Amino acid sequence: MASSQPVKPPLATQASQAQRGSQPGLRYPSNGKTIYHRPLNRSRTQELSQSSFAYLFGEMVSYAQKRVTGIQDLEKRLNVQGHPIGLKLLDLLLYREPPRTQTRPLHIIALLQFITTILWRHLFSRPADALEKSSNPDTPEEYMISDNEPLVNQYISVPKEMNQLNCAAFVAGIVEGVCDGAGFPARVTAHSVGKGEEGELWPGKTVFLVKFEPEVVEREAYLGRS
Amino acid sequence: MSYYFAIIGTKDNPLFEYEFGTAKQGGDGIARFAEQARHMNQFIVHSSLDIVEEVQWGNGQMYLKCIDRFYNNYVSCFMTGGNVKFLLLHSPSQPATTNTSRASTSIGANPTSPQTEEAIKQFFTEVYENWVKTIMNPFYNVNAEVRSPVFRSRVAAAGKKYL
Amino acid sequence: MVVFALIIINKAGGLIYQRDFAEGLNKLSINDYLVLAGTFHGVHAITTRLNPLHQHNLPPSTSDVRPDPPSGIEVLETENFRLQCFSTLTGTKFLLFTEPQQPNVDKIVGRIYELYSDYVMKNPFYQLEMPVRCESFDRKLVQYVRPLNSR
Numbered sequence: 325m326a327s328s329q330p331v332k333p334p335l336a337t338q339a340s341q342a343q344r345g346s347q348p349g350l351r352y353p354s355n356g357k358t359i360y361h362r363p364l365n366r367s368r369t370q371e372l373s374q375s376s377f378a379y380l381f382g383e384m385v386s387y388a389q390k391r392v393t394g395i396q397d398l399e400k401r402l403n404v405q406g407h408p409i410g411l412k413l414l415d416l417l418l419y420r421e422p423p424r425t426q427t428r429p430l431h432i433i434a435l436l437q438f439i440t441t442i443l444w445r446h447l448f449s450r451p452a453d454a455l456e457k458s459s460n461p462d463t464p465e466e467y468m469i470s471d472n473e474p475l476v477n478q479y480i481s482v483p484k485e486m487n488q489l490n491c492a493a494f495v496a497g498i499v500e501g502v503c504d505g506a507g508f509p510a511r512v513t514a515h516s517v518g519k520g521e522e523g524e525l526w527p528g529k530t531v532f533l534v535k536f537e538p539e540v541v542e543r544e545a546y547l548g549r550s
Numbered sequence: 551m552s553y554y555f556a557i558i559g560t561k562d563n564p565l566f567e568y569e570f571g572t573a574k575q576g577g578d579g580i581a582r583f584a585e586q587a588r589h590m591n592q593f594i595v596h597s598s599l600d601i602v603e604e605v606q607w608g609n610g611q612m613y614l615k616c617i618d619r620f621y622n623n624y625v626s627c628f629m630t631g632g633n634v635k636f637l638l639l640h641s642p643s644q645p646a647t648t649n650t651s652r653a654s655t656s657i658g659a660n661p662t663s664p665q666t667e668e669a670i671k672q673f674f675t676e677v678y679e680n681w682v683k684t685i686m687n688p689f690y691n692v693n694a695e696v697r698s699p700v701f702r703s704r705v706a707a708a709g710k711k712y713l
Numbered sequence: 714m715v716v717f718a719l720i721i722i723n724k725a726g727g728l729i730y731q732r733d734f735a736e737g738l739n740k741l742s743i744n745d746y747l748v749l750a751g752t753f754h755g756v757h758a759i760t761t762r763l764n765p766l767h768q769h770n771l772p773p774s775t776s777d778v779r780p781d782p783p784s785g786i787e788v789l790e791t792e793n794f795r796l797q798c799f800s801t802l803t804g805t806k807f808l809l810f811t812e813p814q815q816p817n818v819d820k821i822v823g824r825i826y827e828l829y830s831d832y833v834m835k836n837p838f839y840q841l842e843m844p845v846r847c848e849s850f851d852r853k854l855v856q857y858v859r860p861l862n863s864r
Contacts, residue, residue, distance in 0.1 A: 505632040
């Protein structure tokens with residue numbers, strides 16, 4: 325509103341101008357409520373329509389597919405889309421924990437338990453189906469989280485020529501975000517383990533391979549000793 | 551009692567700073583750091599980051615209590631799940647100085663007393679709630695500076711309420 | 714009671730899906746299926762225009778609601794099979810071949826449409842109007858139809 329305007333602007337406009345004046349570029353919603361006015365627990369038990377998620381995720385996959393160089397690149401992009409979600413959920417879910425158990429995970433097992441129970445329940449309304457440590461003695465830094473039927477893949481059929489692809493790479497990105505955020509840098513990848521046989525119980529079974537960086541294992545050994 | 555509050559990102563980068571004084575017992579809420587020592591606050595807080603790194607793996611609690619002190623400056627720490635540190639430097643006003651706010655409260659007089667610990671914990675908890683709201687903002691990226699005036703006013707309100 | 718086969722025809726008359734569930738129909742070559750789909754599409758288009766009543770003889774509609782467009786062929790019955798056609802609002806047609814006595818065919822087609830909209834339309838790798846190649850759709854379809862046939 326120009327200052328040369330002869331008519332005095334109504335009070336409300338003045339107030340909002342004064343508010344805006346201190347922070348140019350920042351616009352408050354018309355009701356004055358910002359994200360800081362919303363209670364964090366309001367949507368705690370709310371659920372989302374799976375259809376709307378399926379359409380959104382479908383578009384995310386299509387988006388990631390644009391000008392992609394290969395399957396690995398596509399999985400990487402899906403992973404990158406999930407990563408910030410993991411970082412954010414880590415703090416949100418810790419915040420929602422009751423004060424007694426509101427602790428930062430300090431050990432790999434505590435972190436993975438947090439992921440397979442609290443994170444999984446928040447995202448998919450059920451815990452993950454299995455959590456295993458790699459039985460190979462050469463790779464003590466590897467852990468596996470299995471999901472028999474990843475929710476994100478429910479409606480997705482990957483074409484034959486892309487059978488390496490698993491769109492749950494997005495979920496792997498979320499898991500990776502949680503691990504990175506908690507100070508356990510890791511690489512997480514999603515692998516389909518269904519054999520594609522007729523009449524298989526879990527044709528979409530997916531294993532998330534969590535590979536922690538060497539320094540995490542080193543610290544774990546050090547913390548275990550003390 | 552004067553306070554210097556800083557939020558430090560995962561790469562030891564500052565995300566937010568706020569300086570305030572006690573509002574309890576007739577305090578006016580203005581920080582009274584000595585002018586020649588004021589610039590030291592950032593250094594003191596920065597140097598305590600090393601101690602944070604040691605303490606954070608010994609204890610899974612978010613509130614790590616008072617972890618460091620440098621002369622009359624005490625540093626309390628709160629660690630979020632995402633490895634972001636809230637550091638509060640509190641320095642009781644020196645009796646020798648001619649401060650108007652007579653710091654005779656339990657919080658002001660004794661920076662390591664359980665009451666002070668509890669007050670700081672409540673302050674941190676409230677800031678944490680607002681912090682979670684900040685990071686849930688889809689436009690907020692990890693380790694980005696927090697510029698929201700609403701967040702600043704929320705921190706100020708928490709400081710006023712508990713310290 | 715037997716459900717013999719399902720054919721899906723896109724809005725341009727192209728065959729996008731064909732699957733047999735039981736023996737009883739002649740096997741056609743893929744070319745013949747395409748011709749069948751195209752022919753049916755044409756016949757269906759003609760039947761939507763056929764109307765025993767003159768337009769101006771229709772009772773004038775009192776409400777603002779537009780009457781449903783003519784649906785064209787819905788059922789084709791012979792001694793040996795029954796063909797149910799379900800046309801979606803977007804013009805995709807589902808043809809279901811069943812035994813003449815099969816009950817609740819419209820329910821079955823409705824359920825198949827549901828599976829299609831879930832496992833085909835929500836699949837990011839499916840290109841609209843192109844042949845349906847979705848493993849999970851095949852799987853769910855067989856899972857649904859097989860128990861109907863074995864009853």
